[in-house]
Amino acid sequence: MYDIRDLSLKEIEEFIVSLGEPKFRAKQIFKWINNGIEDFDEMTDIPKKLRDKLKENFIIKNIFIEAKQESSDGTVKYLLRLKDGNLIEAVLMRYSYGNSVCISTQAGCNMGCSFCASTIGGKIRDLSPGEMLGEVLAISKDQNIRISNIVLMGTGEPLDNFDNVLKFLELINSKEGLNIGMRHITLSTCGLVPEIKRLADLRLQLTLAISLHAPNNDKRKKIMPIANRYSMNELLEACRYYVEKTNRRITFEYALIKDINDSIEDAKELSKRLEGLLCHVNLIPVNPVSERNFERPDRKRIENFRDILESHGINTTIRRELGNDIDAACGQLRRRFIT
Ligand SMILES: C[S@@+](CC[C@H](N)C(=O)[O-])C[C@H]1O[C@@H](n2cnc3c(N)ncnc32)[C@H](O)[C@@H]1O
Ligand code: SF4
Helix, strand or coil, X not given: CEEHHHCCHXXXXXXXXXXXXXXXXXXXXXXXXXXXXXXXXXXXCCCHHHHHHHHHHEECCCCEEEEEEECCCCCEEEEEECCCCCEEEEEEEEECCEEEEECCCEEXXXXXXXXXXXXXXXXEXXXXXXXXXXXXXXXXXXXXXXXXXXXXXXXXXXXXXXXHHHHHXXXXXXXXXXXXXXXXXXXXXXXXXXXXXXXXXXXXXXXXXXXXXXCCHHXXXXXXXXXXXXXXXXXXXXXXXXXXXHCCCEEEEEEECCCCCCCHHHHHHHHXXXXXXXXXXXXXXXXXXXXXXXXXXXXXXXXXXXXXXXXCCCEEEECCCCCCCCCCCCXXXXXXXXX
């Protein structure tokens, strides 16, 4: 049976009208779904007969909180169990401007980046739009807070699950739903070139983050297999296309790994590559993953790297690390539970 959380307001309307019921019921139902109800009988202003019809046709794929780790800075990392038993991670981060949830888009990942815990067991399956919405609803309900920002940076490659991710964006963007503006959404990708162009053509006002992590192709290939499929030139060309279509500044994520991509030469080469592109670089000291032996550079080296980029006119930040005292690296909490 279909998960009712997968449906847009328009799709619910179509269903309601096909039953001969008044259209306004659809809006009531959609609002209940976005309130995080877990049972159709919680829709108290919907007549029982109609609730029974919904039960005959749909289910609600509830997401269960399997475990959570709270950090002293208010960050909460969730291990969530999907209806079929698969485990995923999501993280709540509290900022002065609001509450942000980092969600997973797939159970596992096929992309094989060497520093990432999410890919160690490969991809199990894509998440549905309703499951992604369910991650946000579960956290909002658990904390009794409104979520104002969404980051697609948990387990999985969002552009490898393009249609479901797009539908999810439509759901959370909906005025009658969570009403989260596109400018409050960040989508992070390892760089699937055709999909970046497809996204650009939609001209959504979301922030695109590219996991770059290297100043050139050869170095990128060593840590990110996707670089064998699309060269850095192709990737940067797609980024330029994205900026041209959307007028939005791109964020480049660059995880600094000791002796791999953190030298002065790397910083200089990266600066040249990014020259003239409307962008921002976010430097992230790599999170050591127990299955890998990558190390972080020391603070001085990280700051040097930033200073070189800045001296070339590239806006650069060193990521403020939230949740440092918990298993912060993506996929680590999940791995601890499934191994
Ligand atoms: C888990 S990925 C999910 C989104 C998408 N698949 C991507 O690669 O951009 C989110 C971000 O975490 C980064 N990341 C993964 N493992 C990391 C680690 N051990 N240390 C620091 N950043 C890491 C990725 O490179 C990416 O920028
Ligand atoms: S960094 Fe992103 S694309 Fe790479 S393996 Fe991890 S989740 Fe997948």
